[in-house]
Amino acid sequence: MRKTTIAILFILATMVALQVACRKADSVSPDDNPDSEWLSGGSQTAFDEGGGAFSHAFATLPANLLRVHEIGDGQFNATFVSAPAPLNPGLGPIFNNVACSSCHVSDGRGKVPGLGESAANMLFRLSIPGEGEHGNPVPVPGYGDQLQTRALLGKTREGDIAITYTETTYKFADGATYKLRAPTYTFTALYTAMPGNVMLSPRVAAPVFGLGLLEAITDGTILANADPDDADGDGISGKANMVWDVLKNKKVLGRFGWKANQPSLLQQVAAAYNGDIGITNSLFPKESSEGQTQFDSDPNSKSYELTDSLLHSVQFYVRTLSVPARRNAADNKVIAGKGLFRSAGCIKCHKADIRTGVDVSLPQVSNQLIHPYTDLLLHDMGAGLADNRPDFMASGTEWRTAPLWGIGLTQKVNGHTNFLHDGRARNIIEAIMWHGGEAASAKNKVNNMSKTERDALVAFVESL
């Protein structure tokens, strides 16, 4: 060995020795090993537990790619206005919000409206019974497949939704009580008649960090966990959604959205621009209002309102947002909670460890052991959570397992703890107790836990 090598080894050994020598149980650091459970996003993990925790670019992006990320960041925050305008024209004519970041506040989770507030961070999917040519939900005549609750001045919004909650008190086995609020949605201010058989599905904006890593999981890895007929008899099925890919012009595995109804980040982003902001693009070149009375055949609509380069920059932006590291993973209470999370069976759907595939176009997301706490599969969640609106292969009671990584930072980043697809749960324990269907057994185990155990379970989830 050359002397320099020996010197370097000596320094390294000393550093390791120092680290080991002064480590206590509560000071386990995230460098234990590269696959450490602390590193929720593998090597693309960010160490920030503050308000900006969801907004960090991959630390390993070279300068040129970081610049693309920044351009996408600017575009994600860009406020659209009505055309013609020199800057960001094309908003509407009907829309849900004016910028990506208006709903995905700080790249995080949307808040459900308070009493009397408009549903600003939520949107409502609509369809009528039946299946479209690709197995897709059938759009509602005059409305399309989502309710646009806002419109440009001088245009008419499609309508709005009033939300009311009915609160019911329940008891854990130990006698302690908890309350769940069940939402009721009522159409208001509709611009034209809504068919009586319309199906409505409320959705809060989901966090957008870590999506590039989820996209890098191979279909094979996801499908390996699928068990649609519960062949192993453990009570948990796990079904892949198969959805329409606009560019590939065929059905592929769905993995994004509350019902896994979007196949790729590009299509997710393009659909959101089109449906939520009224911005046309190469994947969705028609205004969402086309065919409706308020559609204005503006000459602008002959070309796309969003260039491909900006569309791709936003795709790249969400693809390269890193995942916050866990906190307090070595805390005894958290460790106890982790055991309970496993023994209750939560872990069967909220999968802790997944390895991403290799994508030569972006080594940063390749071959990472990540801890998303999702299997990206559909599960029957029971009647309580059902929206009763099928979406491709997803039935009216099925939802895609939500990733839990970063969930404990929701209060910090977004100032609230509204969880589940419609934000009805006001904290983590409520979200757990809403679980039904395949998750009923796990829920019942939580129901039978002592308060100490429930607290530990929540502490674990909050550490994610």
Add this chain to the structure above:
Amino acid sequence: MNTFIKRSLAVVLPLTLLGLSCSKNNPDNNADNSTLKTEVLANISANVCAASYEDMYAKTQELQAAVTALNITTNDDNLATARVKWKAIRTTWEQSEAWLFGPVESENIDPRIDTWPVDFNALETILNSNDVLNEAYVDGLDDALKGFHPIEYLLWGQNGAKTAAQLKPREKDFLAALTQNLVKLSKEVRDNWTNGYTAQLANAGKGSGEFTTQQAAFVQIADAMAGICGEVADSKLKEPFDAQDPMLEESPFAKNSITDFTNNIKGILAIYQGRFAADGKGIEDVVRANNLSLDAEIKSKHAAAIAALGAIDKPFGEAIVSEQSKVQNAMTKITELAEVLDSKLKPFLVQYTK
């Protein structure tokens, strides 16, 4: 303008890990250190952050008074006064963007008061409509139709050369309503801080639900300081510069952009020194107690950034075309400041507050 804080943590991580490893032996971790950390957080939360929102609320009320006077006696003097008052609020707001966290973000106040661009078509539609223009009406409008920039547009006009005689009656009504809405939102931020968030930050690690450790509070502050550099250098300056497009400028009607950027950077020093309305304990004090060279480096990089911005002597929309090397230099100096804050100050604070 919506904010996007983004700094790479590549450099911070390894240093952080070293910092985490041997905290017990850290001589900084004594009682005095603990007192100083508490004093710094108390001063920053009350006398920098909360004080800035108090100041902004007071200044929005002054603007409202000036707009009322302008609407009663519409002359160029009163228009000039209203413009001065608008710029005064901007001074405070832009400085406060160096501590853009907490209620102003989580309550979505930022986009409601500082969205760019203005929706000109909608603005014209409103002015030509018969809608009653009051605060409630403004509150229901989209973000691109309220806050600083529509007010700026009405006070200065598209080319910045508006005279009082050109102010139409509907514009005056809209101006009054916009200003009243700005007063309301400023009060909301002020109240959110004084009625709770100030204490949350001050009591970090001592019962605060928002900041369970003092370290989390210091890291939040350091991230915000570095974050505003990133926004100014990588977005506010760079996007119009790269595109060579004056339309991308932040405060184009008042030609106030360089002042805005300078105040963004000044805010960094304000929170670093714990000095806004009054002078108190700041991040500076913890740095100076341990690392005088880091303190000197931060201050010299900060001064260089301010000087580089000061060297741009044309309105920003012109400077991106005719003073390119000066604009480039400002971006470089601000990025250098960001690097010190991100790769030196933040790891220092992580270790010091462990």
